[in-house]
Amino acid sequence: MIFEALMIDSKSTEIRERIATSNIYPYAPAAAGGFFNIKLEYLEKDAALGVADRFGEALLGQPNLGRTMALRSLYEQASASETFFQQVWPRGSHTVRMPLVWGVGRQPDVRVPQRQIFCATLSDALVTGRSGMIRIGNSVVVDYFDDELKDWPVDFRFDPIIFAHTDDEAVVVGAGDDAPEISEAISLLGCTSFAFGHWISEYIPKYLIFKKIGAPDGIPILIDADLPPQQREAMASYTQGRHPIIEVAGFSSVRVHKLWVVSTLGFVPILPKPGTPIGLNHISPPADFVADLFRDIAGTLPTIPFGGSRLYLARKPSLHRRLINHEEITDICKSRGFEIVYPEEHSFERQLSLIRIADYIVGPDGSALLMAVHARPGTKLLIMNHPFLENLPTLTHILEEIGLDVQILEGECTRYDPSYRKFSDYRIEPTSLTAILDS
Template identity: 30%
Template structure:
């Protein structure tokens, strides 16, 4: 056996459980601790399938905003960041734990930087032998972010990261807009991260006419929709995993909140750093909405819409069959959003008057439905992380109610961890849901003009 056989065995056990990038965190940490950074570098490449990363450099890390404002070829600010926004308590039926708090917004801007290296499935922007990190203030420290989640980062120090890349020059393209990153395979991140970036650029006057760099792992339904949401003559350029490009003029926009690389989220205080300022998110949703409506606006005949969630996914409603039956009895049409192209998903929520959805990306779709929507979200009693969703709905002119049910303690995925309990499976009382729906449907304000 080699000195690292036990680590390789553990890696192979962890990948099916946690995914490749998450499993790699523990492997990198243990390997660096055991061998040191320099010796760990060649040992890590084959197990983690890292082609073209034969060079190891200790690079300084700088905030994207700082570099963009001082050195960007283009700098168009929308709002400065640093403003305090209130998140009031939610409208909840059932047990809940939310308490009002305040969040500080992030800056909104569009920038263009010269001579940047990027990779597929990586968050790193490499500029002048420096790493650009979309971070403001102490966000990363507050959530105990794990930067080695990124496939290019072997080890991270306070202000320097050990970056694996290639000394060979990357293929060059003249100009592009950056819409890639390690979360790009996740549909929910498109609603909360990548589409808001696109909306920021559009609000700042970006007119397209150049390739948009998108990870090939992005959901196909999103990739298809982007061709309709982007300005004319703006093609998608799909990047395979770890594919390298050198962009002479790279356009980019920041996140509306700090999603992190892989935060530990050890406390409620830390989790609050990931909440979004509602006015900012609402503004960006209102930017995407008209473009989606122009691309697809047709009657569906569905006034009462249930955006269902597959029961095998995490945060499941364990008695989903009973819940489905109650909703069907009240005239709700059950739809699995992932079975429909993204533009059709947006059209469904625009055309519906009443929307019910389990908490998750399905519930986020309701925000794109426009003002006047009556929305109910089913979830567990851990409602504190949903404060920004409720506040954003209020800014958008939507009525949003959360219906909670107890966590399913008999579920094999149940946890009492103070943060991760938010993702517990749960039950919804069918009789209570039936009574509440009857009152909700009977007393809702009349529908406004289409």
């Protein structure tokens, strides 16, 4: 039997351990054993409903947990809410300022669509650890607008509870009848919450919007269990004790009688289908609005008096989008007085202090540079990257609105990634970097 290993017997232990220790990073190669890839292995051999049933048996110890449910947009569900719905930013369009590229200049501004940003409360909602989906009745609720899915085909199967989907329905798995109940909560659960870049650009802004609209203190915040400690520390720093924080284990569900939700600032596809270019359309929130969110929180965050005026935010070469001559580039920066820091090796408080004290920040494009939203106005930031800059203006425009002096140094692509060209490898010309730093 194809799924013999998934049945609740001696062989299921191996599968459960494989899933429990898997790397659920969305773009992990098959060799990395990512949860998404484990799921795809079985979906190649049987129908989605059968796979969902067997994953439910292996993960939750219960049979027949697969369901076919209607797929509904968060906006459709939220706008029909009888309790609370508030528009935070209207739908329309706005301008994205292109970054200043060293030796090239600045391209003309680009006009892009703007999704509506809203906050709402949903009644009797079922949420699940490591999942961004919300189940209400016989519907699974997803944050998208129809035109966004037309532009970017998305594979929702990366979300742990989704095993197949069309435009109208999805095959899902998960227990709910015996789920513990909470009267009210804010959900920051999601299948990308473990990634620091997503945490700062997607999840934390949702909390800042709750704060901005005046959501009452004391409402519990649901976050995924086993997040990296820096993200848990960041949440504590942002909330300052105003909200209890409840950790939800992966695949465990919680029923919330009044669930507070915020739409993402821009469309953030959890897994664009390979080969799909990710441009500025839909992903770019209004830069002045986001800058205001982080300016408002800046005065409440703690700092400690250590750090230096020159900071190099290094990126480990084992990650995608590799800077292949990173050692040479690091040595150049070190020789000019830059402190070399791998942010993931430090607490959130330490990272925050280093960022806020720095006068000059240099680093390869990556999630670490998102901490620059906490830098002081006037800080000079140099971002090194390959020539494929299609979504970088989203960040650079926000940072410029905060008051940073931002410049891009383009490198030469050394390995092109046809699935997601954003993940291509590159090399920075040392003489170019030297010229910038010495000037």
